[in-house]
Amino acid sequence: xxxxxxxxxxxxxxxxxxxxxxxxxxxxxxxxxxxxxxxxxxxxxxxxxxxxxxxxxxxxxxxxxxxxxxxxxxxxxxx
Amino acid sequence: xxxxxxxxxxxxxxxxxxxxxxxxxxxxxxxxxxxxxxxxxxxxxxxxxxxxxxxxxxxxxxxxxxxxxxxxxxxxxxxxxxxxxxxxxxxxxxxxxxxxxxxxxxxxxxxxxxxxxxxxxxxxxxxxxxxxxxxxxxxxxxxxxxxxxxxxxxxxxxxxxxxxxxxxxxxxxxxxxxxxxxxxxxxxxxxxxxxxxxxxxxxxxxxxxxxxxxxxxxxxxxxxxxxxxxxxxxxxxxxxxxxxxxxxxxxxxxxxxxxxxxxxxxxxxxxxxxxxxxxxxxxxxxxxxxxxxxxxxxxxxxxxxxxxxxxxxxxxxxxxxxxxxxxxxxxxxxxxxxxxxxxxxxxxxxxxxxxxxxxxxxxxxxxxxxxxxxxxxxxxxxxxxxxxxxxxxxxxxxxxxxxxxxxxxxxxxxxxxxxxxxxxxxxxxxxxxx
Numbered sequence: 001x002x003x004x005x006x007x008x009x010x011x012x013x014x015x016x017x018x019x020x021x022x023x024x025x026x027x028x029x030x031x032x033x034x035x036x037x038x039x040x041x042x043x044x045x046x047x048x049x050x051x052x053x054x055x056x057x058x059x060x061x062x063x064x065x066x067x068x069x070x071x072x073x074x075x076x077x078x079x
Numbered sequence: 080x081x082x083x084x085x086x087x088x089x090x091x092x093x094x095x096x097x098x099x100x101x102x103x104x105x106x107x108x109x110x111x112x113x114x115x116x117x118x119x120x121x122x123x124x125x126x127x128x129x130x131x132x133x134x135x136x137x138x139x140x141x142x143x144x145x146x147x148x149x150x151x152x153x154x155x156x157x158x159x160x161x162x163x164x165x166x167x168x169x170x171x172x173x174x175x176x177x178x179x180x181x182x183x184x185x186x187x188x189x190x191x192x193x194x195x196x197x198x199x200x201x202x203x204x205x206x207x208x209x210x211x212x213x214x215x216x217x218x219x220x221x222x223x224x225x226x227x228x229x230x231x232x233x234x235x236x237x238x239x240x241x242x243x244x245x246x247x248x249x250x251x252x253x254x255x256x257x258x259x260x261x262x263x264x265x266x267x268x269x270x271x272x273x274x275x276x277x278x279x280x281x282x283x284x285x286x287x288x289x290x291x292x293x294x295x296x297x298x299x300x301x302x303x304x305x306x307x308x309x310x311x312x313x314x315x316x317x318x319x320x321x322x323x324x325x326x327x328x329x330x331x332x333x334x335x336x337x338x339x340x341x342x343x344x345x346x347x348x349x350x351x352x353x354x355x356x357x358x359x360x361x362x363x364x365x366x367x368x369x370x371x372x373x374x375x376x377x378x379x380x381x382x383x384x385x386x387x388x389x390x391x392x393x394x395x396x397x398x399x400x401x402x403x404x405x406x407x408x409x410x411x412x413x414x415x416x417x418x419x420x421x422x423x424x425x426x427x428x429x430x431x432x433x434x435x436x437x438x439x440x441x442x443x444x445x446x447x448x449x450x451x452x453x454x455x456x457x458x459x460x461x462x463x464x465x466x467x468x469x470x471x472x473x474x475x476x477x478x479x480x481x482x483x484x485x486x487x488x489x490x491x492x493x494x495x496x497x498x499x500x501x502x503x504x505x506x507x508x509x510x511x512x513x
Contacts, residue, residue, distance in 0.1 A: 028213040039213070047212035047219060054228035058235045058286075061279045065239055066264050069271070 004067055011060035018053030022046045102491060105484040112481010115474040116196060124199040128472040136467035138456035142475045143197035145448040146482070148298060149327065150190035152320070152444060155295055156328020157183030158233050161240075162284035162291075171356050174348045174500050175336050180237040181499065182331065185489045187230040189482050196478050217304060220297035229287075229294050236283050239276065242266045244502045255496045262497075295321045302451060309383070310390035310455030315375050322368040327444035329361040330413075330437035335490075337430045337437075339499060348500060351427065358433050362417040365440065369410060386459055393458045394450060398468075402446050409443035412436075 024030070026046035029038055041047075119126045130137025157179040163169055164176050198204035212219045245262035253259060266272060296317035302308070303316025336357065340349040379391045394403045413436040420432040457467035493499065 027219075041211060041213070044210045048209040050219075051209075051227040055231050058228070058232045058283075061235050061239060061283055065242070065272070065275050065279050068265065 004064060007067065008060045008064045011063060012057050015053045015056030015060070018056065019050050020053075022050035022053060098491070098495070102488065105488045105491075108484035109481045109488065111477050112479075112484065115477025115481065119196070119474050119478070120201075126472065126474045128470050128475060130467075130469075132456055132467065133460060133462060133464040136457075136465065138453050138467065138469035140197070140452050140456065141469050142449070142471040142479055143193050145445065145452045146479050147190050147193045147197070148320070148448045148452070149445050150186045150193060151295065151298055152324035152327045152448075153331055154183040154186035154190070154229070154233070154328065155291060155321070155324035156332055157181075157186065158229075158236065158287055159291055159325070159328075160332065161236065162287045165280050165284040166288070169356070171352045174345075174353060175332060175339075175357075177237070177240065177501050178335055178339065178499055179332055180233065180240065181490060181493050182328070182335065183233045184230065184237055185486050187233060188489075189486050191230070192482060192485075193479075196482075217297050217300040220294070221301055229291060232283065232287055232290065236280075236287065238262070239279055239283070240501075241497065242276070243268060243504070244498050247502055248498065258496065292321060295324050307461055308455050309386035309459035309461070311451070311459075313375060313378075315371055316451075319368065319371045319375070322364060322371055323444055323447060325364045326361065326368050326440050329357060329364060330440035330444075333357050333361065333433050333437035334441075337434045339494075340430070343500065345500060348503075354430060354433055355421070355427075358417055358421055358436075361436065361440070362414065362421060365410060365414055365417070369414070372407070372410075386461060390454050390459045393454050397458070399450060399454050403450055406443040406446035406450065409439040409446075413439045413443070 026043040026049060027041050028046075029042070031038070033039070043049075127141070128137075129139055129141050132139060160172060160179040161176045161183070164172050195201045195205070208218075242263050243266060245259045246266040246268065249256050249259035249263055299317030299320030302311040303313050305311045333354070336349055336353065340346060376391070379387050380395075383391065393399055416432040416436040416439075420426045420436075426432055453469050457469055460467075
């Protein structure tokens with residue numbers, strides 16, 4: 001896997017990870033509401049984390065197309 | 080003396096004599112809209128026709144929410160056409176792909192602005208939405224998927240699809256060259272870049288199509304999942320939302336394509352085949368939507384609860400009847416026009432039947448969105464409150480007109496600086512030939 005693909009896949013996985021984290025762990029609990037805690041997010045601005053995740057997945061497309069080859073070539077010897 | 084004929088692509092809008100008066104009128108309407116919104120901001124929501132349900136006998140969602148749904152609906156056809164062109168290789172429709180993408184981006188921005196207009200305290204509303212939104216709520220899906228994810232994805236798609244044309248135009252020394260170079264971001268049209276772009280476009284299209292169906296269904300669920308709201312609670316809301324979104328968006332695309340064909344003088348690129356495909360798609364979607372309307376009507380009239388039947392009675396013969404029957408008449412007239420245009424050879428010589436059908440379905444869509452949003456609030460009370468009423472105030476009309484003007488200005492502005500019809504790609508065409 002070359003550096004371009006590695007970077008893009010990392011962004012996609014982190015993006016989906018952030019969405020899952022926000023949806024399942026940071027927002028208000030899923031399930032039948034039994035008390036007021038079901039109405040409160042476990043972390044404020046969990047929705048924003050979800051949106052950042054969505055944005056990151058789609059931003060990966062820009063990185064994939066725009067990342068210059070010469071930048072990748074310059075980075076190679078450093079690894 | 081030798082003369083050099085320099086043939087720059089004509090797909091960019093020309094600043095003809097009519098361009099500036101049109102822009103001036105739109106700016107005026109936008110100014111009125113801003114004034115209306117400032118009135119609303121300074122006086123509060125009392126400056127609108129919106130009132131609380133029940134004791135105040137009003138509707139909390141009115142013209143603004145109707146237009147949010149309408150704008151989001153328009154965006155549906157834009158990006159779905161663009162994605163389907165890529166996935167299903169609908170080359171006939173390729174010339175309108177960018178127009179469709181721009182329509183999507185502009186309509187989603189307008190939808191977001193309309194929501195802000197609907198919030199009495201916009202800043203508090205926006206902050207609280209991000210702070211407290213629950214994933215179980217359809218609103219979470221609507222705002223995260225539709226307004227953020229969908230808008231961002233559409234912008235990424237539009238940007239990447241436009242890079243080649245930006246590079247070509249910048250190399251030709253077109254006006255706004257600096258802007259075009261920034262857009263192109265070093266695009267050199269190498270085979271490696273093309274291959275990367277083909278892959279990105281394909282995967283973006285694959286991601287966008289299910290996302291847009293989810294997004295529009297979620298918007299339908301905002302209404303359809305409200306069990307205590309007669310007129311909204313229905314399993315058909317989500318699919319009907321998607322259908323009407325497709326109908327209004329396709330109708331708008333037909334109108335825009337016809338205007339572009341005339342103003343840019345591109346009868347070959349925007350040819351009869353393109354309009355025949357659009358007309359056929361619209362015809363089929365419209366028939367499917369009318370089927371949904373009929374099913375919902377029969378279900379509610381024969382087996383709906385008492386309150387459900389009261390809402391239907393209000394639609395069919397009460398205060399909202401004129402709007403309901405006008406919308407239905409518009410849809411039926413559009414079916415007749417489209418059928419006539421598709422079947423009768425002598426009608427196909429002109430695009431007017433198609434354009435009229437496109438306009439009629441859009442007027443019908445606005446009316447139907449209003450009829451989904453309002454009557455359930457004014458006439459669908461489960462608690463023993465008397466019937467309510469809602470009439471938009473001038474501020475609401477002004478804000479909506481301002482937003483429509485802003486949308487038109489953005490579209491005209493884009494078409495002025497960038498090729499609204501993608502430049503011909505001879506390399507790509509040669510590659511796709513067997």
